Amino acid sequence: MPTQLTPAEVQHVAMLARLKLTPAEVADFASQLGRMLDYFQVLNEVDTEDVEPMSYAVEVRNVFREDVVQPSLPRAEALMNAPKTDGQCFLVPQILDGG
Amino acid sequence: MSPIGATTSELLAHMERGEFSSVALCEAAFDRIAACDDRVGAFLHVDREAALQQAAQVDDKRRRGAPLGRLAGLPVAVKDVICTRGQPTTCASKMLEGFTPPYDAHVVSKLREADAVIIGKTNLDEFAMGSSTENSAYKTTRNPWNLACTPGGSSGGSAAAVAAGMVPLSLGSDTGGSIRQPAGFCGLVGMKPTYGRISRYGLIAYASSLDQIGPFAHDVAGAALLLEVLAGHDPRDSTSLPMPVPSYTAALEEPLKGLKIGVAVEHFVAGLDREVEAAVRQALDVYRCLGAEIREISLPHSKYAVAVYYTIAPSEASSNLARYDGVHYGHRAAQFENMIDMYCASRGEGFGKEVKRRIMLGAYALSAGYYDAYYLKGLKVRRLIRNDFDAAFAQCDLIASPVAPTPAFKIGELVNDPLAMYLSDIYTLSANLAGLPGVSIPAGFSSGGLPIGLQLLGPPLAEDRLLRAARMHERATDWHTRRPEVV
Numbered sequence: 001m002p003t004q005l006t007p008a009e010v011q012h013v014a015m016l017a018r019l020k021l022t023p024a025e026v027a028d029f030a031s032q033l034g035r036m037l038d039y040f041q042v043l044n045e046v047d048t049e050d051v052e053p054m055s056y057a058v059e060v061r062n063v064f065r066e067d068v069v070q071p072s073l074p075r076a077e078a079l080m081n082a083p084k085t086d087g088q089c090f091l092v093p094q095i096l097d098g099g
Numbered sequence: 100m101s102p103i104g105a106t107t108s109e110l111l112a113h114m115e116r117g118e119f120s121s122v123a124l125c126e127a128a129f130d131r132i133a134a135c136d137d138r139v140g141a142f143l144h145v146d147r148e149a150a151l152q153q154a155a156q157v158d159d160k161r162r163r164g165a166p167l168g169r170l171a172g173l174p175v176a177v178k179d180v181i182c183t184r185g186q187p188t189t190c191a192s193k194m195l196e197g198f199t200p201p202y203d204a205h206v207v208s209k210l211r212e213a214d215a216v217i218i219g220k221t222n223l224d225e226f227a228m229g230s231s232t233e234n235s236a237y238k239t240t241r242n243p244w245n246l247a248c249t250p251g252g253s254s255g256g257s258a259a260a261v262a263a264g265m266v267p268l269s270l271g272s273d274t275g276g277s278i279r280q281p282a283g284f285c286g287l288v289g290m291k292p293t294y295g296r297i298s299r300y301g302l303i304a305y306a307s308s309l310d311q312i313g314p315f316a317h318d319v320a321g322a323a324l325l326l327e328v329l330a331g332h333d334p335r336d337s338t339s340l341p342m343p344v345p346s347y348t349a350a351l352e353e354p355l356k357g358l359k360i361g362v363a364v365e366h367f368v369a370g371l372d373r374e375v376e377a378a379v380r381q382a383l384d385v386y387r388c389l390g391a392e393i394r395e396i397s398l399p400h401s402k403y404a405v406a407v408y409y410t411i412a413p414s415e416a417s418s419n420l421a422r423y424d425g426v427h428y429g430h431r432a433a434q435f436e437n438m439i440d441m442y443c444a445s446r447g448e449g450f451g452k453e454v455k456r457r458i459m460l461g462a463y464a465l466s467a468g469y470y471d472a473y474y475l476k477g478l479k480v481r482r483l484i485r486n487d488f489d490a491a492f493a494q495c496d497l498i499a500s501p502v503a504p505t506p507a508f509k510i511g512e513l514v515n516d517p518l519a520m521y522l523s524d525i526y527t528l529s530a531n532l533a534g535l536p537g538v539s540i541p542a543g544f545s546s547g548g549l550p551i552g553l554q555l556l557g558p559p560l561a562e563d564r565l566l567r568a569a570r571m572h573e574r575a576t577d578w579h580t581r582r583p584e585v586v
Binding site: 010013014015016017018019020021022025028029032033035036037039040042043044046048051052053054055056057058063065073077078080081082083084090092093094095 | 197198199201202294295308334337338340400402403405406407409410417421424425426427428429430431435437438439440441442443444446447448450452455456458459460461462463466473475476477478479480481482483485517518532533534535559
């Protein structure tokens with residue numbers, strides 16, 4: 001039996017990812033993600049005891065730079081692609097209770 | 100002589116001799132786009148006025164005898180996942196419809212410094228997630244060799260633009276094969292350099308530990324020239340390598356002596372199309388005739404590459420794409436109940452299905468209780484894949500393989516079967532996981548008239564070796580001289 005995620009599991013992950021899904025997407029992802037998770041089981045064949053995880057192809061090194069202020073984007077350019085601004089700031093819906 | 104389908108070396112020589120101006124060349128590019136891009140669908144955006152203005156400046160510099168850049172006057176197309184100041188950059192997503200970057204990507208600055216003329220932005224699978232350029236929110240790109248087939252992906256627009264003779268050079272990005280596979284499908288030279296060889300500053304991130312920018316061209320010399328212009332350290336990308344850039348073009352005509360080419364037993368298994376296998380074996384014979392030794396090697400963990408890639412890349416994507424929140428840029432839903440709902444609705448509306456699928460897969464793989472089983476396990480097997488390559492390169496200089504298991508597939512053929520689509524990248528994914536350079540070169544045609552590519556992989560920073568080996572094959576064959584009839 002191929003793995004199926006439950007609609008609740010799909011909705012849980014969708015909330016973690018901040019995605020509003022349509023009912024059709026929930027149904028598709030339940031089976032498609034399940035199929036991918038089944039496919040990933042092949043990795044369990046591999047003995048990875050004592051293997052260091054590899055996050056990057058270039059071995060990790062610290063990259064430092066002088067802590068010097070550099071010119072940054074002018075405010076108008078930083079704001080120019082925003083859906084909603086007041087010309088000074090990005091505007092978002094109210095987050096805190098008014099009371 | 101028509102500039103359509105000409106190579107960069109030919110075009111540069113013509114401009115130098117005064118037979119073409121850059122303006123004429125760019126006008127020919129726009130004419131070609133007007134004549135066939137309604138069928139091919141390579142471009143999302145062209146900027147005729149800006150391009151012709153820039154071309155005129157280059158022509159003027161040339162007339163005055165002022166110093167010229169390496170790409171002076173050449174039309175270049177840029178994948179629409181790379182930021183261009185003042186020109187739309189959409190990632191082929193509704194999420195970024197109308198987005199205009201306030202800065203140039205490092206590679207775009209490099210193109211401008213080299214006096215290249217940026218013609219426009221090319222179509223891709225949304226956010227570079229896909230293997231067919233069908234997952235674009237705007238249009239489907241078609242393969243100039245057969246309009247019923249995909250050009251491959253995700254850099255399908257950049258590949259189709261060169262293959263159809265619209266531009267001689269283009270930029271793509273390659274996270275799991277997104278330059279090499281479309282190059283193979285479209286009969287081009289396409290290269291993914293070593294991770295860190297080219298700065299990713301201004302490349303909109305998909306999977307940051309795998310993404311690399313690279314060139315498309317008709318021939319090896321064109322790809323080598325463009326790579327030479329783009330490569331090098333950039334302090335704005337801390338993963339870019341602080342190593343000097345050799346001249347990739349200088350030694351291109353010198354054949355490699357005593358070349359040892361590895362062939363992995365694991366690469367010639369069920370699922371590999373017979374014509375593709377025959378073309379690869381024929382290419383190996385070409386190398387044998389040129390004095391190379393073909394050695395059997397083993398990459399025992401290569402069969403896990405697809406599973407490893409799809410645990411790692413979607414995980415990185417789910418994190419990278421968290422920036423699309425409907426606040427700073429990108430789509431914001433018109434209706435929502437509160438802040439969280441605004442995020443969810445904006446992202447639900449802005450992203451296409453494949454992007455959502457990968458974000459979901461990544462969010463699942465990183466979520467509490469599953470991190471060790473999927474993401475961490477993937478990172479461990481990733482190291483074993485790299486170790487396989489290190490061991491193989493102790494025995495050979497390069498590894499030759501198919502680029503993809505089949506020639507270009509039909510539009511719609513795999514679109515409803517995500518896993519089958521993912522498996523089509525089996526030969527290219529490992530180079531991204533291991534950070535290695537790889538190049539796809541023209542190596543034949545199927546009986547149906549579709550190009551077949553040969554992939555050469557090398558150890559880190561062996562781009563010069565790869566390009567010289569590629570040029571050896573190119574000199575001995577004429578596959579790279581063929582052009583499609585786009586009707």
